[in-house]
Amino acid sequence: xxxxxxxxxxxxxxxxxxxxxxxxxxxxxxxxxxxxxxxxxxxxxxxxxxxxxxxxxxxxxxxxxxxxxxxxxxxxxxxxxxxxxxxxxxxxxxxxxxxxxxxxxxxxxxxxxxxxxxxxxxxxxxxxxxxxxxxxxxxxxxxxxxxxxxxxxxxxxxxxxxxxxxxxxxxxxxxxxxxxxxxxxxxxxxxxxxxxxxxxxxxxxxxxxxxxxxxxxxxxxxxxxxxxxxxxxxxxxxxxxxxxxxxxxxxxxxxxxxxxxxxxxxxxxxxxxxxxxxxxxxxxxxxxxxxxxxxxxxxxxxxxxxxxxxxxxxxxxxxxxxxxxxxxxxxxxxxxxxxxxxxxxxxxxxxxxxxxxxxxxxxxxxxxxxxxxxxxxxxxxxxxxxxxxxxxxxxxxxxxxxxxxxxxxxxxxxxxxxxxxxxxxxxxxxxxxxxxxxxxxxxxxxxxxxxxxxxxxxxxxxxxxxxxxxxxxxxxxxxxxxxxxxxxxxxxxxxxxxxxxxxxxxxxxxxxxxxxxxxxxxxxxxxxxxxxxxxxxxxxxxxxxxxxxxxxxxxxxxxxxxxxx
Numbered sequence: 248x249x250x251x252x253x254x255x256x257x258x259x260x261x262x263x264x265x266x267x268x269x270x271x272x273x274x275x276x277x278x279x280x281x282x283x284x285x286x287x288x289x290x291x292x293x294x295x296x297x298x299x300x301x302x303x304x305x306x307x308x309x310x311x312x313x314x315x316x317x318x319x320x321x322x323x324x325x326x327x328x329x330x331x332x333x334x335x336x337x338x339x340x341x342x343x344x345x346x347x348x349x350x351x352x353x354x355x356x357x358x359x360x361x362x363x364x365x366x367x368x369x370x371x372x373x374x375x376x377x378x379x380x381x382x383x384x385x386x387x388x389x390x391x392x393x394x395x396x397x398x399x400x401x402x403x404x405x406x407x408x409x410x411x412x413x414x415x416x417x418x419x420x421x422x423x424x425x426x427x428x429x430x431x432x433x434x435x436x437x438x439x440x441x442x443x444x445x446x447x448x449x450x451x452x453x454x455x456x457x458x459x460x461x462x463x464x465x466x467x468x469x470x471x472x473x474x475x476x477x478x479x480x481x482x483x484x485x486x487x488x489x490x491x492x493x494x495x496x497x498x499x500x501x502x503x504x505x506x507x508x509x510x511x512x513x514x515x516x517x518x519x520x521x522x523x524x525x526x527x528x529x530x531x532x533x534x535x536x537x538x539x540x541x542x543x544x545x546x547x548x549x550x551x552x553x554x555x556x557x558x559x560x561x562x563x564x565x566x567x568x569x570x571x572x573x574x575x576x577x578x579x580x581x582x583x584x585x586x587x588x589x590x591x592x593x594x595x596x597x598x599x600x601x602x603x604x605x606x607x608x609x610x611x612x613x614x615x616x617x618x619x620x621x622x623x624x625x626x627x628x629x630x631x632x633x634x635x636x637x638x639x640x641x642x643x644x645x646x647x648x649x650x651x652x653x654x655x656x657x658x659x660x661x662x663x664x665x666x667x668x669x670x671x672x673x674x675x676x677x678x679x680x681x682x683x684x685x686x687x688x689x690x691x692x693x694x695x696x697x698x699x700x701x702x703x704x705x706x707x708x709x710x711x712x713x714x715x716x717x718x719x720x721x722x723x724x725x726x727x728x729x730x731x732x733x734x735x736x737x738x739x740x741x742x743x744x745x746x747x748x749x750x751x752x753x754x755x756x757x758x759x760x761x762x763x764x765x766x767x768x769x770x771x772x773x774x775x776x777x778x779x780x781x782x783x784x785x786x787x788x789x790x791x792x793x794x795x796x797x798x799x800x801x802x803x804x805x806x807x808x809x810x811x812x
Contacts, residue, residue: 249357249365250740251350255297255330256286259344262324262331263301269323276319277309295335295343296734302340313340348721351730354737356716358792363799366739370747371412377580378404380592381503382419385495386430387457388648389502391628392594395673397649398665399625400592401508402752402804409803410747415586416510418503419576422492423517424569430455431488435480437464438487442473463491502650507658507805519575525567528575528613529560535612547607554606574607574615582614590750592623592669623750625669632677656680662805663689668753683812688760692797693809695763699794700810702775706787709776713791714784723785728769732789735762736796752804759800766793 263282270276284301302317309316317336324334330350337343358365380400383393404414421427433455439448441464450456467475467490475483496513503510519525529545532538537548543563547570550557560571580589593601601622608617630637630647637647652661660680667673685691703713724730739758746754775786798808 249361250368251330251354251357251737252288252741255344255346255350258330259286259297259299262326262329263299263320263342266320266324267301270319273323275322276311276316280305280309282316289343292731292734294337294341296346297344298337299342299344300340302336302342306340316340317342346730346734348724351724351733352716352719352721354733355719355788355792358736358795359716363795363802365796365799366743367409367411368740368743369411370744371407371410373411373413374587375415375585376407376412376588376590377415377417377584377586378407378590378592379417379419380404381508382421383499384421384426385492385499386426386455387459387495388650389499390649391630391647391652391675392625394506394649394652394661395625395628395665396592396594397503397506397508398662398805399623399669399752402662402666402755403590403592403623403750405803405805406743406746406752406755409743412588412747415512416508418499418510418513420496420513420515420517421569422496422515423520423572424566427488427492428484429453430460430491431484433460434463434467434487434491435484437461438467438475438483441465441468442476459495463487463494466490466494502653505653505658506649507662514576516572516576519572519579520567524575524579525572528578529567529571531612532560532574532610537610537612549603549606552606552609554603556603558603558607573604574613577604577608577615577620578613581616581619588619588621590621590623592625595624595626597622598624621750623669626672628665628673628675630675630677637677659693659806660687660689663692663756666753666756666804668751688756689806690812692759692763692801693807694812695766696794696797696801696808697810697812698770699766699790699797702790703787703794706776706783711780711783711787714788716788719785719788720781723781724789726769726773728765728772729786729789732762732765732769732793735765736792739796739800755800755803759797762793762797762800766790 263284267276267280267282271278271280282301282305284299284304286297286299289295289298302313302320305316306313314336317340320342321334321336326332326334326347330347330353331344332347334342334344361367378400380403381389381393381397383389389397401416404416408414429451432451436448436450436454437460440450454460467487475486478486500513529538532547533545537551538545538560539548540546544559545561547558547560558570559568561567577589580586591601601624605617605620605622607613608615608620656677664675664680665673679687680689681687683690685694724733735758742754742758746752769789773786775783775790778786801808
């Protein structure tokens with residue numbers, strides 16, 4: 248709730264409004280005018296900490312050169328007791344403001360007061376938001392794509408919580424449909440081959456060839472022997488699905504917990520079929536004229552809703568499609584559970600589905616508001632090591648899984664690296680992720696935190712405790728290095744707002760890397776040990792505030808903040 252940048256901007260608006268009135272009373276500006284400019288952070292800090300465009304915005308209405316308006320405002324502005332030490336006219340009519348010591352001190356006081364809650368804002372106003380992410384098929388181990396989606400979804404949920412939303416994390420289990428049937432038949436084939444020999448039972452077309460299928464078949468064989476050999480195939484496949492799916496789902500939960508991802512609900516697609524929700528949804532569409540029959544199947548008139556093609560809802564064999572279940576699932580989100588907003592985090596291969604489903608969502612009888620349904624599409628990941636693309640795992644000989652990656656480089660590096668901008672392709676350098684130097688961004692940030700913890704402990708042993716912000720004098724921070732750090736600290740609430748608005752939690756990575764960089768520059772430029780007591784106190788307080796904010800940011804993206812490295 249402590250946004251000192253926003254407070255300073257609002258103060259400038261009030262200062263300018265008051266100065267315009269005073270200038271009008273003195274005849275320097277026309278009477279009864281208001282100047283609706285904006286206040287921005289200049290790219291170059293030499294142009295002030297904040298720059299106001301009010302004089303430029305009012306030039307046409309006042310029929311005066313903007314520079315003259317700016318000078319009239321400055322002549323009548325009073326900065327005493329404000330967040331600013333001075334202001335000046337610049338360029339064609341900008342008014343540049345420079346922070347006073349009070350503003351710098353208040354930033355540290357805000358961090359001290361809020362602790363790791365610093366940066367929290369309330370743009371969400373408690374709205375209920377569901378973030379659905381990963382939702383991998385439980386027919387095999389989670390992939391690198393799932394690893395990226397897991398971090399992006401989880402970090403986005405954390406950012407939205409920090410922005411004042413009531414967030415619900417959900418995993419949609421695809422435990423119905425053709426892929427599950429094929430999963431069971433793949434286990435059946437491997438089981439029968441174990442019992443009768445490799446050539447005795449044909450493996451299904453498009454079956455799952457992974458070692459995990461062989462392992463499941465082996466588990467069944469070791470537990471039950473040849474019990475299922477003489478059983479009818481349909482019964483056998485059902486038994487293997489009933490064994491294999493819970494096993495794989497439990498493994499998914501275990502690996503995602505290891506990855507520091509905790510869901511509020513694991514929602515089963517099968518429950519939509521069992522409850523009749525899918526059938527009801529298709530019937531609702533049919534009764535309102537949004538379907539037609541062709542070749543024995545029921546089709547959704549999706550082209551009439553704006554899509555590029557129609558969709559099959561029920562096949563000629565009577566089975567409902569994944570698309571029909573997906574519509575029923577989203578009706579459950581909006582109509583049954585009444586979420587204010589729904590965000591689906593999907594892979595790049597779902598881009599077409601997103602466009603078509605957005606069209607479906609406009610169907611008025613469904614109760615799905617397309618303006619409250621958003622998709623985050625993440626691009627592909629390419630793993631490299633020593634400049635070479637990584638295609639296989641030495642352990643399994645197959646594509647690297649999430650669990651393989653956690654074994655190799657650890658949770659912190661995985662989460663930090665995967666939390667890159669969603670709409671860009673990610674090249675994940677495995678070698679860089681384990682390096683212990685400043686080139687590795689997660690190490691660089693964690694080292695800043697550990698460095699501060701060590702500094703605080705060392706100074707505490709020498710009798711210097713971290714002071715209260717109220718005990719610092721406003722003029723305590725005189726160097727550019729110190730002020731650069733505090734200006735970065737002050738930006739966190741704005742970054743939370745933008746990350747939540749844009750569904751881009753990678754802003755937190757970039758923010759905390761820059762904060763660590765500014766701290767390292769400050770630490771190298773400004774002595775702490777051996778300085779006068781008031782200087783030690785001020786710089787120690789600054790370092791402690793950086794520690795608090797780094798830990799908070801790393802926590803947001805699910806990365807640890809070690810005290811020693």
